[in-house]
Amino acid sequence: MSREHEQLTHTASLMAGAAVGAAALGLARVPAGVLIGSVLGSALVNRSPLARQGPRAAPRAVRVCGLVLLGGAVATQVHAGTLGELLKIWVPLLAAVVLLLVADVLLAWLLVRRYRVDAVTAVLACAPGGFSAISGVADEMGARMGVVLAVHTVRILAVVLLVLPVLIAMARTL
Known part of the structure; x- marks a missing residue:
């Protein structure tokens, strides 16, 4: 063959x-x-x-096509009012971004120091963000994909299977 x-x-x-x-x-x-x-x-x-x-x-061409399709699918969710919506919540949004980035740096530092994970892999494994976007960046930067994907898979499963049901239940009681 x-x-x-x-x-x-x-x-x-x-x-x-x-x-x-x-x-x-x-x-x-x-x-x-x-x-x-x-x-x-x-x-x-x-x-x-x-x-x-x-x-x-x-192959790289398949991975690039996948990211292009993903970007196109995500872009369909952005509309003219999106910027206006973001401007209404800019203070808590900025605070959340700063807190997430501080947590990312601290967790990445822990992975590097205690578990000997390389810095690029550690930062991308802990970074807030979409699973597919982070994995695309990790692939381009040469990070250890297994570590990055494992951490993000656990994070996503925890959010959708544990945190989301609790938040929905809380919202229903309001």
Whole structure:
């Protein structure tokens, strides 16, 4: 099998795994299930005994296309009133950003000092932000993707499975 054919087959299997995982968790109505399911499905395929050369990344072109599609999908949620809405809440927004960045630096410092994680990986693992955006930056910066993705997966699961239900319950009692 030629190298190009093998790469194409590998990429197709990763995308199929992502689609199956996304469909499974999406249909099960797991919060953030499409995103988490696609990551898990692709990871399982990539680490399966069927992956002849062992786990490896999708080609850069596939990763870039994925980020372009994600950016386009996110942009559809931004409208003319978005800036006005942000201006109404600029003080608490700024305070939240500062607090999150301070927490990010402190947690990253802890990962570097105590657990010997490189600084780029530590900062991106602890950084507030969207899972896919942070993973895209981590990939470009050469961070240890496993660490970054594991920390963000735990964070997202904690937010959608623990914090969000508590906040919704509290809001209903108001």
